[in-house]
Amino acid sequence: MPEPQGVFKLEPIDFPRPPTVVFVLGGPGSGKGTQCAKIVGAKDGKRYGCEHLSAGDLLREERGRPDSEVGVLINDHIKNGSIVPSEITISLLQKRMLESITERNIDRFLIDGFPRSEEQAEAFENTVAHPTFVIYFNVTDDTLTARLLNRGKTSGRVDDNLEAIKKRLVTFHGQSMPVITRYQQQDKVKEIDAENGGVEDVWERVQTALTDWQLA
Helix, strand or coil: CCCCCHHHCCCCCCCCCCCEEEEEEECCCCCHHHHHHHHHCCCCCCCCCCEEEEHHHHHHHHHHCCCCCCHHHHHHHHHHCCCCCHHHHHHHHHHHHHHHHHHHCCCEEEEECCCCCHHHHHHHHHHCCCCCEEEEEECCHHHHHHHHHHHHHHHCCCCCCHHHHHHHHHHHHHHHHHHHHHHHCCCCEEEEECCCCCHHHHHHHHHHHCHHHCCC
């Protein structure tokens, strides 16, 4: 695959104020995006005051730009279930975070589907911030596969097919699980059972895990 272009050279940036970051991790199809949307939209006094940034969505958005210098590279990685180079993903996250802080006065971020490797975790810590904690949605491979195949009937995504799903799960276990272990060793992981029950059952568990993170 071609190397990323210089426009995505990774460097630390000066935020107007330090961002607070929560990583949201789990296998593909574990419900990360669904639960992040519920956190951001929570009512009834559950004011978390944060913005949801999906690494995958940012990459797909960049891939779709007609003038993108790395669109083909991103698409190749997505189709193959492999990890997009850190400088691309982190640069996209940096840009969106800076916009949120300066334009919308939001400095608390749920970053979904990132980091996908220890190298990405270290690069993010060195150029953006260390996570306050990590939410990990635990789901078995069989359930993840079934969910993704069902989603693939309507999603139109190039990676929601059996061949790509198998590759994504290999990548998750080989490269992303060590990230979760890394943060477990730092006592930063809030593990959520996302296997049993429906969306609302998982949401109840998420709210319990986030009790200490609510705003006054």
